[in-house]
Amino acid sequence: MEVSRRQFLSIGPAGVLGGSALGFDLTESIRVKQRLRIEGATLSHSLCPYCAVGCSLIAHTKKAANGKTELLQIEGDPDSPVNEGTLCPKGATSLQLAISRRRVPHPLYRAPGAAEWKQVSWEFALDRLARNIKASRDATFVTQDADGNVVNRCEGVAFAGGAAFSSEEGYLATKLMRGLGLVHLEQQARV
């Protein structure tokens, strides 16, 4: 993999930018810069998180001195029969989705009637939510319908999720939510 990757880098940009209108050839400097940036980096395989074409990504990471993993670059995987190395604007900027100052850093809780979020611990949020789920399940659970049929369903809790779940997460979500007896279950497919 490492070898074919390097081969690609050395041949890839030629012809794309060679002999540009600037009057000099950018190819070499772009290649050198890109190579320096990812020199010694760890190469991982990922997939674009956006539309369902399923473009393969190659991610380059390095461990920084503070032990933190730094994501250096994401690019299209030239080996993929789906995208052959290409990416659209969304895929090409997926690094900005992966690393963002806009992420929510802590669990947040908004009490009834409150005008502000309050930062809370995971313990607080999970404990309170679990109690809410149980209370709503017990309050809206129907074991037998009016015709005497066993239906074992929880009518008052809904779950929607999954467009960017890994399949395995999605499967676990379905299993757990059906286990709670949920009938209201949805994801992005319909909307």
Place this chain on the structure above:
Amino acid sequence: MVSLAATFGRGAMTNHWRDIRHADLILVNGANPAEAHPVGFRWLMRAKLDRGAKIIHADPRFTRTSAVADTYIRIRTGTDVAYFGGLINYVLTNRLYHDDYVRWATNAGFVVKDGYAFHDGMFNGFDQEQGVYNTKLWAYETDDEGHARVDLDHPRSVLNLLRAHYQRYDPDTVARITGIPREQFLQVARQVGEMGRPDKVMTIVYAVGLTHHTTGVQLIRSGALLQLLLGNMGRPGGGMNAERGHANIQGNTDHAISWDILPGYLRIPAPGQEDINAYLGESASVKLHPRAVNFFGENYRRYLVSLLKAWYGDAATKDNEFAFDYLPKPAANASWISIFDQALRGKMQGIMLSGMTATSIGPDSNQVIQALTNLKWLCVMDPFATTSSEFWQAPGMDPAKIQTEVFMLPATHWIEKDGSFTNSGRWVQWKDQVLPPEGEARHDHWILAELFLRVRDLYEAQGGKFPDPVLKMALPYANPRKPELDEIAQEINGRDLRTGKRLSTFVDLKDDGTTSAGDWIYTGHYPEEGNLAKRRDGVQDPAKNDPSGMGFYPNWAWSWPANRRVLYNRASADESGRPWDPSRPGIAWENGKWVGDVPDYPPTSGPGPDAPLPFIMTGEGVGRLFSNAVADGPFPEHYEPIESPIANPLHPQVSATPVAFRYDERAGRPNRFGTVADYPYVATSYRLTEHEHYVTQNVEHLVQLQPEAFVEVPAALAREKGISTGDRVRVSSRRGKLEVRAVVTSRLGPLDIDGRRVYQIGIPIHWGFVGINTGQHWLANALTPFVGDASARTPEYKAFLVNIEKL
């Protein structure tokens, strides 16, 4: 999904992205792949550039797909049944269909039971009180063994009924409904008519432009019928190619995050189905032809029992019907619109959203926000704040009056966890965990597992309503609070419980409780030899990695089912097993075996007059031109959108479909539909290349590329209204409004519909009150109606009425 399953037996893109390069003709309807799937679009372009394929793009807007298409047809949004119906009529009238294929591989010759009727927009079997059709009346004449009578020349053969049904769709009628000029339609029809030859193949590519309608299922099915008539299903370069819009919608549909199914497209049980037999009697397809394999119907019990074993382990025994009672049995529709309808009625207490924002994406956003204010609690798991987590402080809201408890739980990104995505083409591709979770972020599935176990602890301590499925659910993971996705992938694949070994094919699944499989269609993706979704034998060595030369790349990832790359590929070869086109083979019978793709067929069954029929997933053994698995008619019929500028030219008394999934006065809700008198323009919503729904509002580069909400206004209408590009306009529907900038465009033009001029307005959807550019707080879905398709319950986002004013 519903539409393709009703027609062929499975609900998924039939071919795959790379395969589109094999097409001679590509019809793109209700899709804009050049902008919505730019990289997938390369395969359409390769077909065009490498083999001279033609692209015909039918769309309300002239898009970048239109720009490189050979023919662009401006069509009124939501009228594709009339377009495809016209093509069906043309192909039938001129006998251009693939006769051998139609006789062998479709139900053209099946005789429909006496009593079938279609008059003035109504099929037989309408229940006035319930407002639904009794679809069971749309059945075949059967013999003592329950097999359908087959006689192509019978007056009630499917082919003859089909002919009669679509005769009405002559070029003038097509023009009246769709706005496509007669001559242009005929030009297209002539090209499409060529594709019934065995050495030609056409593909149909579509997306939410067909699904997001009150008649979405029938819009797709009408294309599928055309493809069956032309003999293009199952063939490389052919098929019905549904483009999914998000990375893993396909995988999460396969695994049934969907109210109506269980993993592997098993139906959710209904009240009154007190045991597995009763459930199977109403869910599994019945063998209707002596040569039908009826694979799904025959094996349904094995898949259900194996699923229950995966979910309930030792608690699922023969004596308790494998814990069948643990499965919830919904009485009524519980799909997207219903969730918020129930909340509006005060019956929904809590909603968990994980990577989904209800507020932006659901139709009639103002009602959705209202619904959220009625909840006791709302939990949002997401890496970023969303319009749902922030609904209580949306513009115009008074937090003091909103009693909903809201939890915002920071979740990890795709790149911080491993696991697989299944793309539109059913390719299951595994990814690495590239980064550790950032800060306090947790994986969604760890949050859900933790919540489930805490609820379990509460039931153990306090008891409560029917605790069994909570207490007895099998969570056989090294750490049940933090399951590894690798462990779950193995569970999905399934095992032989006597040996503990993972299975390599769903053929080995049993109905006696000795096997488990979380999703039978994925059995084989993770056999004993390892996770096949990780395979990466790609294009660097085509000679080795693509031995057939057909772009199947069988050792790149894994494709469901059974690593098959083209569904229904038995129909790519004729009855004797020879490919219809030897230059584009799918499979071929050579020297006593099938070669090429993994056959969608019993592998040891050769060709011949007694051989099984080609579509193994239907009870008929063939593709269904006539199907009773669709709620609004066995043949697709053109109905107007609920909000339409005209009455249906075919049957003005039954203008919209009588069985649309409506939330109006009939359903006990206020009527929120507008009429053409107040809202004279047709609107359609869509996506832009640079954005993906709402998450991209957090990506700086993408926000720079499309910084501000706008609407597209056709130039002629803009002139009438004195609107110039950059002006602020108000677009309003009966439900809400947007006040944004106008872009005057020639991409949208006027249409002549049934003698009147109709304008369409284009509305990109991506903005809201959360994101980098928070000045743009308008939600496009404030305009869209709470109404959906009768079968799929997909909301109508693509055809509704608005007014536009310059501000």
